[in-house]
Amino acid sequence: MQIIVATNDANPSEDPMQTSATLSVLNASRRMRLPSAPVELPEDAIAELRPALGPPRNFSRGQYLFRAGERCAALYFVEGGCVKVSTLSRGGDEQVASFCLPGEPVGIEALGESVHGSSAVALEPTRVRPLSIAALQNLCQRSPDLTRRIFRLVSKRIAELEGHMLMLGCKTASERVAGFLADLTQRTRTRELQLSMSREAIGSYLGIALETVSRLLHQFEDENLIRLNGRQVSLLEPERLSELAAGGWTN
Amino acid sequence: MQIIVATNDANPSEDPMQTSATLSVLNASRRMRLPSAPVELPEDAIAELRPALGPPRNFSRGQYLFRAGERCAALYFVEGGCVKVSTLSRGGDEQVASFCLPGEPVGIEALGESVHGSSAVALEPTRVRPLSIAALQNLCQRSPDLTRRIFRLVSKRIAELEGHMLMLGCKTASERVAGFLADLTQRTRTRELQLSMSREAIGSYLGIALETVSRLLHQFEDENLIRLNGRQVSLLEPERLSELAAGGWTN
DNA sequence: CGACAAATTGACATATCTCAAACGACGTGG
DNA sequence: CCACGTCGTTTGAGATATGTCAATTTGTCG
Numbered sequence: 001m002q003i004i005v006a007t008n009d010a011n012p013s014e015d016p017m018q019t020s021a022t023l024s025v026l027n028a029s030r031r032m033r034l035p036s037a038p039v040e041l042p043e044d045a046i047a048e049l050r051p052a053l054g055p056p057r058n059f060s061r062g063q064y065l066f067r068a069g070e071r072c073a074a075l076y077f078v079e080g081g082c083v084k085v086s087t088l089s090r091g092g093d094e095q096v097a098s099f100c101l102p103g104e105p106v107g108i109e110a111l112g113e114s115v116h117g118s119s120a121v122a123l124e125p126t127r128v129r130p131l132s133i134a135a136l137q138n139l140c141q142r143s144p145d146l147t148r149r150i151f152r153l154v155s156k157r158i159a160e161l162e163g164h165m166l167m168l169g170c171k172t173a174s175e176r177v178a179g180f181l182a183d184l185t186q187r188t189r190t191r192e193l194q195l196s197m198s199r200e201a202i203g204s205y206l207g208i209a210l211e212t213v214s215r216l217l218h219q220f221e222d223e224n225l226i227r228l229n230g231r232q233v234s235l236l237e238p239e240r241l242s243e244l245a246a247g248g249w250t251n
Numbered sequence: 252m253q254i255i256v257a258t259n260d261a262n263p264s265e266d267p268m269q270t271s272a273t274l275s276v277l278n279a280s281r282r283m284r285l286p287s288a289p290v291e292l293p294e295d296a297i298a299e300l301r302p303a304l305g306p307p308r309n310f311s312r313g314q315y316l317f318r319a320g321e322r323c324a325a326l327y328f329v330e331g332g333c334v335k336v337s338t339l340s341r342g343g344d345e346q347v348a349s350f351c352l353p354g355e356p357v358g359i360e361a362l363g364e365s366v367h368g369s370s371a372v373a374l375e376p377t378r379v380r381p382l383s384i385a386a387l388q389n390l391c392q393r394s395p396d397l398t399r400r401i402f403r404l405v406s407k408r409i410a411e412l413e414g415h416m417l418m419l420g421c422k423t424a425s426e427r428v429a430g431f432l433a434d435l436t437q438r439t440r441t442r443e444l445q446l447s448m449s450r451e452a453i454g455s456y457l458g459i460a461l462e463t464v465s466r467l468l469h470q471f472e473d474e475n476l477i478r479l480n481g482r483q484v485s486l487l488e489p490e491r492l493s494e495l496a497a498g499g500w501t502n
Numbered sequence: 503c504g505a506c507a508a509a510t511t512g513a514c515a516t517a518t519c520t521c522a523a524a525c526g527a528c529g530t531g532g
Numbered sequence: 533c534c535a536c537g538t539c540g541t542t543t544g545a546g547a548t549a550t551g552t553c554a555a556t557t558t559g560t561c562g
Binding site: 207 | 338340341342344345346348359360361362363364368369388389391392395398399401402403404405406407408409410412413414415416417419420421422455458497
């Protein structure tokens with residue numbers, strides 16, 4: 001399976017529209033899945049980090065927060081929008097590692113590194129707030145509590161990755177797609193998903209062909225599990241989707 | 252693909268034999284188990300952590316360092332032997348997340364958590380040294396340097412996971428097996444691998460059926476890339492295997 | 503209103519899984 | 533010391549989920 005090198009360089013179409021408002025809808029507090037996270041900097045742990053965060057920065061669809069190989073100095077917290085994080089292999093395969101929604105951190109994987117191992121691109125007008133790594137390390141000296149929070153954040157990310165691995169290693173295509181949707185509703189607390197990523201990106205994330213994603217999505221619609229309209233998806237039976245995802249997923 | 256729930260509970264075969272002695276053989280320069288590499292707490296970063304480590308603990312084949320769900324208080328550094336780390340999904344699928352060799356840490360994923368999300372079992376007589384998480388957090392307060400090291404350790408682990416994901420998402424079966432072998436020789440600095448894990452564990456780790464692992468291994472032998480004798484594998488052409496692994500693997 | 507990118511859909515190819523049988527290694531108990 | 537049962541591995545043959553290729557439609561944006 002040679003996932004083409006993805007020419008999704010998407011020339012930063014300067015889409016000035018501000019997103020945060022749109023997404024702010026989500027919120028609440030429940031248990032989470034792969035990622036989790038309520039919207040609007042809701043994350044428990046994150047809330048406490050706010051004072052340390054830098055001023056908001058806006059990215060339009062297709063703009064990169066950072067690219068693999070670039071020197072890395074900060075990690076970001078999404079306030080509104082959506083970010084796609086992906087890695088590239090020597091062979092030119094692209095693997096989408098995650099989609100980050102409001103309230104979720106981007107780039108923790110680079111915490112201890114000097115250069116980014118992956119790239120992060122905005123999938124829609126997106127607002128983020130940076131947290132300088134240098135600043136962070138200083139802060140950690142003063143606050144044992146902060147250190148703990150960071151550790152927590154990091155291990156949460158690791159748990160996510162392991163869940164993702166489990167999925168890639170053990171699930172059938174339809175379990176993956178079902179799990180993907182179930183995960184998204186939980187993270188956004190909405191049954192009305194407005195997917196900002198392409199079928200190709202979803203396919204890469206799930207480790208299946210984009211055509212398979214499309215087919216399965218339509219199959220779910222035929223089974224009345226969802227209502228589908230392009231990139232807009234309404235989950236009619238989230239529970240059944242979760243069951244379908246079965247096995248465990250994030251476990 | 253329903254990987255059976257793995258009844259590898261391996262009743263701690265009361266293997267009274269004392270391990271450390273047995274293992275001491277290893278440091279003999281030649282081939283040994285998977286271990287090898289810079290045998291004896293070789294890892295650069297780790298070396299500096301030594302003073303903080305607790306006394307060595309020995310585990311025999313099949314014994315668990317910890318299980319998913321257990322309260323976690325420490326992470327471990329492997330001194331000799333090999334540890335298999337795996338997660339379980341609700342559905343009962345098992346996914347092997349990693350094999351840890353001498354010099355490598357086990358359980359960093361639990362750094363910020365209170366309970367383990369995965370299980371770790373010794374695949375052969377294994378010696379590890381614990382690092383109390385509580386102690387660690389204290390130490391981090393005193394030493395900014397230590398904090399940085401830990402961050403480094405963690406992001407290294409994350410990078411590994413992302414490499415693994417890339418593999419699971421993009422590679423063909425033979426690329427995976429080739430990559431697996433190539434990776435092991437690098438980590439052990441030996442061409443003489445003594446695999447301590449079953450074909451099933453390898454299959455789970457690589458996201459393919461155990462039969463496929465077996466077949467591919469024998470195919471490589473036919474192509475004179477390796478010499479195979481049960482769990483003993485001699486890499487005849489490591490470079491070609493790496494090329495075969497192509498794409499990226501750990502990248 | 504065009505042109506290009508994304509999505510859909512069909513037909514077909516095939517890598518890999520699954521099921522099964524057989525074998526070897528190993529440890530246990532008689 | 534040998535028979536026996538278990539476990540892991542190998543190997544074959546057939547089934548199939550999913551990938552690949554390609555044509556068409558739909559959507560987007562300048």
